[in-house]
Amino acid sequence: MQLTGFHYDKSSTWNEEQPNERPDWTLIFVIYGHCVYWINEKKQVLEKGQWLLIPSETPFYGRSVPTKIHEKFVLHVNAQAAQDIFPLLQQPSYTCRQTGKFDIIADRLRLIHRGWQDKQPYYMALCEAHLQELFVYLQREWDQAATTSATALLVEQMKGYIQNHYREHVTKDELGTCISRSPNYAASLFRQVTGQTISEFVHVTRIKTAVYMLRHSALTVTEIAEFIGYNDPSYFYRVFRRMTGLVPTELVSDRETIRK
Template identity: 70%
Template sequence: MKVTSYTFDKSSNWYGEWQEGCQDWTLVLVTYGRCVYWIEEKKQVLEKGQWLLIPSSIPFYGRSVPTMLHEKYVVQFDPGTVQASFPLFKLARAASRSTSKYELILDRLRHIHQQWQDKQPYYQTLCEALLTELFVYLHREWDQEAATSATLQLVEHMKSYIQNHYREHVTKEELGTCISRSANYAATLFRKVTGQTISEYVHAARIKTAIYMLRHSALTVTEISDFIGYNDPSYFYRVFKRLTGLVPTDLVSDRENVRK
């Protein structure tokens, strides 16, 4: 699988047109707002959490919804030898779906974006490995169409609970109580649907907040670490490095001017 182009769009007046289609496949994930694509003259509205996969050589164009800001990642790639392994690459039409593995997919796309921008040695190999991993998760979800709306709703309840308590020590017992199920059932269901363990999801929520605070607050790294639930700053550094590839001080050095 070879990545040929990678962009992050943030715009309220974006427009793109490929009358002959692209020579490579195109994957889109909307992370904020909404945008519109016309694929072979069929309208497709994409909102946050939805992905779109367009085969090569299929004509399409897209644009922003007027006056509405949207953000999305767009990857163009050649599937290469993995094309025979993944059912989505055997389709002759575009495919789209909302993903319950949104945080996991977004994490991989952000990592690819960082590698694509930094262009460190072997970055292309790493980008292609991350993209292949991403498609493994998308295909698992694609194949697990049997997941009922009631089951997905239980997972959304657990996600909501974590968003409200991620600064605390969230346990599977608490999530089990949240959805009136056993702790082991809650943990197994959460991982099956999201592709992440409860701990991984909590760490991701904490680091997301940390990134914002490191860039836009006047708090020190230690204060931010304590605020989001890490009493040990050195542990916070290790988790941050593992999830973002950076250290907290990298963001502090670029911090905008703020006042306490």
């Protein structure tokens, strides 16, 4: 990974246009205020703590927000040798993220800036060592976000399964099969993300349906209980009261007039 350019901006009148296909990648990190970039005609507002990585050969334009001072570091990097190491450098489009490691990243950028300005012996080797360390932090955050997205997708798959089978006895084995994971992993992941056990979520789904049916259908309380999966009406009463603070008959008394 080779550093080919570095500058620090502090301005309220800055603007920059890169219409040509620059061979290097561009990394921008805002440490104060905010500014605006257009990449492939898409607008991207950058605020404090956000970084923007623009691939090589990608035209872009940027400017300050009028009358608003912002501060940022801008690096140009020949990343060819590092593309196999960092998946971020394999992305075909630009990447923008809010960092959770502001102080660490800002510190590394200040060290690179100082070295780039002072140009002491072996400064380039030191700057590029800091640069590679910086990309390790960025890549870790990117990976964590991707993992979070994948995890959320698995939970949504399980929720979808429950929505389609809530009238049945839904088990962790079935949800594990649904997401191609072990039953214990499925149960643990579901609780970690939703804050509810599988059983609790099933009850919530059933009771939501019961509330609607008690108000809008012509079925009796017992028929509704059986329809949503409770074969014992007294158990349905207990669950319903625990979750809503009401008893089913209270909703039946307020039921709409059903046209027959």
